[in-house]
Amino acid sequence: xxxxxxxLNRLAVGSWEPNSASFFxxxxxxxxxxIFCFCVKCFNYPVKFMTITPEYQVVLFQPEGRIDSEGGMxxxxxxxxxxxxxxxxxxxxxxxxxxxxxxxxxxxxxxLKSARQSGCRLVLCNVQSSVRLVLELTQLxxxxxxxxxxxxxxxxx
Numbered sequence: 001x002x003x004x005x006x007x008l009n010r011l012a013v014g015s016w017e018p019n020s021a022s023f024f025x026x027x028x029x030x031x032x033x034x035i036f037c038f039c040v041k042c043f044n045y046p047v048k049f050m051t052i053t054p055e056y057q058v059v060l061f062q063p064e065g066r067i068d069s070e071g072g073m074x075x076x077x078x079x080x081x082x083x084x085x086x087x088x089x090x091x092x093x094x095x096x097x098x099x100x101x102x103x104x105x106x107x108x109x110x111x112l113k114s115a116r117q118s119g120c121r122l123v124l125c126n127v128q129s130s131v132r133l134v135l136e137l138t139q140l141x142x143x144x145x146x147x148x149x150x151x152x153x154x155x156x157x
Contacts, residue, residue, distance in 0.1 A: 058089045060150075064096040067131075072107030079111050084118030093150055095126035100134050112144065125150050 059082055063075050079090070092108075100108075115122035123145040127135065135141040147153045 057085060057087075058091060060091045060093060062093045062096065066099040066101075067094075067097055067104030067107065068099065068101045069103035072104040076107045076111055079114070084115065084120050086119035088118075088120040089153070090115050090120050090122040091150065091153060092122065092124050093126050094124055094128060094131055097131055098128055100131045105134065105138060105140065108144070109140070121145075123147060123153055125153055 061075065061079065063071060065071060067075060075092075082090075090111075092111075112122050125147040126149060127146055132141070132146075135144065135146070
């Protein structure tokens with residue numbers, strides 16, 4: 001496994017303590033990229049900010065459990081608390097989400113609309129089969145950018 005994937009796996013695993021910060025230098029095809037990650041405990045799960053370059057920032061959301069009316073509102077409130085900047089990449093990692101209903105879908109759609117209006121790109125990753133089924137049945141899998149893993153996002157970005 002190369003240095004970039006090791007770094008990204010550490011970020012994806014969620015091994016950061018609240019209010020901790022780390023700095024990495026990652027070599028990717030002969031280009032050194034600096035990644036600064038800052039984790040802030042917010043609601044029930046952390047929001048992670050990673051600056052890959054001064055022009056490019058990743059904001060990682062990792063909800064857990066259910067995205068229903070309550071969970072969807074919590075996620076939307078947390079996303080609204082982040083000051084959007086043009087060209088940010090907002091990642092919603094759904095690895096620990098095992099249920100989503102129509103209320104949760106409404107929240108995700110509102111969040112996508114908000115991100116796009118702010119000039120941000122919102123993507124989903126690690127979508128569990130039950131959640132993916134809901135997205136497919138509603139044909140929202142064609143509206144959202146969905147990646148199998150967190151690492152896959154950076155092979156396309």
